[in-house]
Amino acid sequence: MFYIDNKNIAIILSEKSDGDMLFKNDNQLLNEKIKLNRQKFFQENNLNSSKLVNIAGIHSNHIRIIEEQDLGKGAMEPETRIKDTDGLVTNIKNSYLMVTGADCFSVFFYDEQSQVVGVAHCGWQGIIKNIIPMMINKLRENFNSRLNELKIWIGPGIKGCHFEVKKDVVESFKEKYETAIIKKDDKYYIDLPVVIKSQLIKSGISPENITEHLDCTYCQKEKWFSYRRDKPEYPEASAFIIGLK
16 A cells, blocks of 8 residues: 655555554464565565665664665565664665564654655664664765755554553653653553654754654454454564655
């Protein structure tokens, strides 16, 4: 599904009906099925897998600048994924950056002036480790991106209505992001998009340049995978992709 498609960039999101897009670390049989899902999805959306890069995320703040020799890594073979990384940035034309998610948020970055794109895989751990401000710094330091030129899209993920957390996680957010904490019936929830937007705005991004996808992955069972909701033996996830034309 094309979320954004214009003359410069494309943002493409796979849905549950497109099948699982997350390679497993230890199940070759499932990976063969996922390869078929990816192959079909890439073909349907005119994506060249030899120009697409995928990560094996670890809920970190590690960011990699993608170069020509990286193209194709992780697209169709799990062992070639960019390891120990949760953020990707590139200025290579006709390339695609991909993360997967099943409650975690994808955050897309685009600087029209410098013609550079990026994507961050954002679970609560990566968010609290400041992967969002670090992505912005990476764009500024390596591509001379100006804050007023950056446009941001926050993809679907688990919202405050369902992201229940334990007290120790609440403490991680309490000092800086108290407005993102929700208490209901002696349970605590975190509204992660509130935190993401707070970090973006504090970093100098204009609120009108931030677009948030309205869907909660937990709420919309027919549309999105949700690890929190379904608790499968092997996590299943959607593909979240940004391409620079």
